Each structure stands twice: as structure tokens, then as C-alpha cells.
Amino acid sequence: MRRLSPEPAAELSESELLAAYPRTDGPLLRVNMITSLDGAATLAGRSGSLGSPADQDLMKRLRMQADAVVVGAGTIRVEGYGATLLDEPAQAWRVAQGLTPHPRFAVVTRGGDIPDKFFADPPARPIVLTYASAPHAYPDAAEVVDCGDSSVDPGVLVAELAARGLSQVLCEGGPHLLGSLVAADLVDELCLTVSPTLAGPGSVRIVAGPPSAPHRLRPAHVLTDGTHLFLRHVRAR
Numbered sequence: 001m002r003r004l005s006p007e008p009a010a011e012l013s014e015s016e017l018l019a020a021y022p023r024t025d026g027p028l029l030r031v032n033m034i035t036s037l038d039g040a041a042t043l044a045g046r047s048g049s050l051g052s053p054a055d056q057d058l059m060k061r062l063r064m065q066a067d068a069v070v071v072g073a074g075t076i077r078v079e080g081y082g083a084t085l086l087d088e089p090a091q092a093w094r095v096a097q098g099l100t101p102h103p104r105f106a107v108v109t110r111g112g113d114i115p116d117k118f119f120a121d122p123p124a125r126p127i128v129l130t131y132a133s134a135p136h137a138y139p140d141a142a143e144v145v146d147c148g149d150s151s152v153d154p155g156v157l158v159a160e161l162a163a164r165g166l167s168q169v170l171c172e173g174g175p176h177l178l179g180s181l182v183a184a185d186l187v188d189e190l191c192l193t194v195s196p197t198l199a200g201p202g203s204v205r206i207v208a209g210p211p212s213a214p215h216r217l218r219p220a221h222v223l224t225d226g227t228h229l230f231l232r233h234v235r236a237r
């Protein structure tokens with residue numbers, strides 16, 4: 001992986017790559033998404049086919065830095081996430097940093113249709129982020145957190161995670177969840193992989209939902225593996 005901006009640098013080491021996505025002293029809501037050149041969030045309904053091995057490595061590094069990984073239920077249903085997010089070397093790295101071996105894995109849902117696989121053999125207690133009047137039928141092992149009375153309030157969601165000591169949050173989408181976080185102006189950082197692909201008409205963007213006000217972010221770096229671009233933008237202060 002090379003850095004194109006701000007200062008060009010050839011072949012970044014693993015520690016340099018981890019340092020390029022640091023934990024912060026204060027709360028952080030970091031989002032990781034992928035897009036095609038023409039703005040598509042999926043190919044044939046999945047995001048994975050836009051990616052590359054370097055994109056998978058980046059996702060792992062971001063998970064290594066996180067206290068909690070938050071994903072919308074639609075993405076869990078389509079992408080088929082299991083409960084374990086990190087391999088043993090990544091767990092060992094976290095422990096060496098004084099972190100728990102695994103980030104907490106949280107799903108955001110209204111309806112509660114979460115595949116069993118999400119709850120199976122979890123290495124850390126899974127979290128269901130929902131609201132008080134929603135149906136609550138989850139395995140006992142899950143921690144169910146109400147983030148509002150009649151809907152999930154994104155600000156309450158972030159505050160509830162912080163109240164559990166989970167202040168470094170990585171959101172991996174999908175588009176409806178990201179749309180609600182953007183609308184509430186909660187995104188501190190967007191890590192966006194740009195795939196060298198023209199997907200053509202018919203796909204969703206990385207955000208979905210009702211229109212909301214725009215927010216500007218500040219470019220922090222651009223990396224490349226030779227095919228994909230890895231953009232990091234942070235909240236403009």
C-alpha cells in the first residue's frame with residue numbers, strides 16, 4: 001500500500017498503516033464504506049465484489065482499532081456476517097495495546113429479523129440496538145439496548161455505546177444506517193474505498209433514506225494498492 005497524499009510514500013509498513021487510522025482521545029464515529037467509480041455501493045446486490053485483498057486488510061485494521069463495530073440489519077442479512085470479526089494475530093495485537101481481544105459487534109434493527117449466525121458462538125457479547133416499543137425476541141446472550149421509545153435515535157445510539165465504554169465506534173454501513181448517521185451529523189470520519197469499476201445504472205449509493213443537509217469533511221489521506229483508492233476524510237473543525 002502506497003500513500004499518494006498528503007506526502008507520497010512508497011510501501012507503508014503494517015504499523016504505519018495502523019497508525020494511519022488512529023484511535024482518538026475523545027469519542028469517534030468512524031465509517032468504512034466502498035463505492036464504484038460511478039457511485040454504486042453494490043455489484044449484483046453485494047458490496048464484497050467491489051473490494052480487493054487490500055480492502056479486506058483495511059477493514060481488519062479498522063476493526064482492530066474499534067471498541068464496537070456497528071452494522072445495519074439489512075447488511076447483516078445480505079452479507080451473512082458471522083459473530084467473529086478478527087483472527088488471532090489481530091486479537092493479539094489488540095491485547096498488546098491494552099484492548100479487549102475482540103470489539104463488541106452491534107446490529108441496528110427495528111423489526112428484529114437478525115440471522116442466527118450473528119449470535120452464534122460470539123467471542124464478545126453481541127449488542128442489539130433497537131427501541132423500546134420494538135419487538136424484543138433475541139437470544140439471552142445478546143445485550144438489547146433501547147435507543148429511543150418509538151424509533152432508533154442515532155444520537156442516543158452513540159451515547160448508549162459510549163456509556164458502555166465503547167467510544168471508538170466503527171460503522172460498516174449499510175446505506176440506510178449511514179444515511180441516518182449523516183442526517184444526524186454524527187459521522188466523524190469516513191474511510192471510503194473507491195473501486196476501479198463502472199457499475200452502471202441500477203445500484204444504491206452508500207447513503208439511502210430521506211434527504212438531509214450536506215456536511216463537509218476534510219481530506220486526511222489517500223492511499224492506493226495500485227488498483228483501488230483508499231480515502232480518509234475527517235470532520236472539518
Ligand SMILES: NC(=O)c1ccc[n+]([C@@H]2O[C@H](COP(=O)([O-])OP(=O)(O)OC[C@H]3O[C@@H](n4cnc5c(N)ncnc54)[C@H](OP(=O)(O)O)[C@@H]3O)[C@@H](O)[C@H]2O)c1
Nearest residue numbers: 033034041047072073074075110111152173174176177180
Ligand atoms: N458499499 C458499502 O460499503 C456497503 C456497506 C454495507 C452494506 N452494503 C450493501 O447495502 C445493502 C443493504 O442496504 P441497507 O440500506 O438495507 O443496509 P443497512 O442500513 O445495513 O440495513 C437497513 C436495515 O437496518 C436497520 N436500520 C438501519 N438504520 C436504522 C436506523 N436508523 N434505525 C433503525 N434501524 C435501522 C433496519 O433493520 P430492520 O429491517 O431489521 O428493522 C433497516 O431495515 C446490501 O446490498 C449490502 O451489500 C454496502
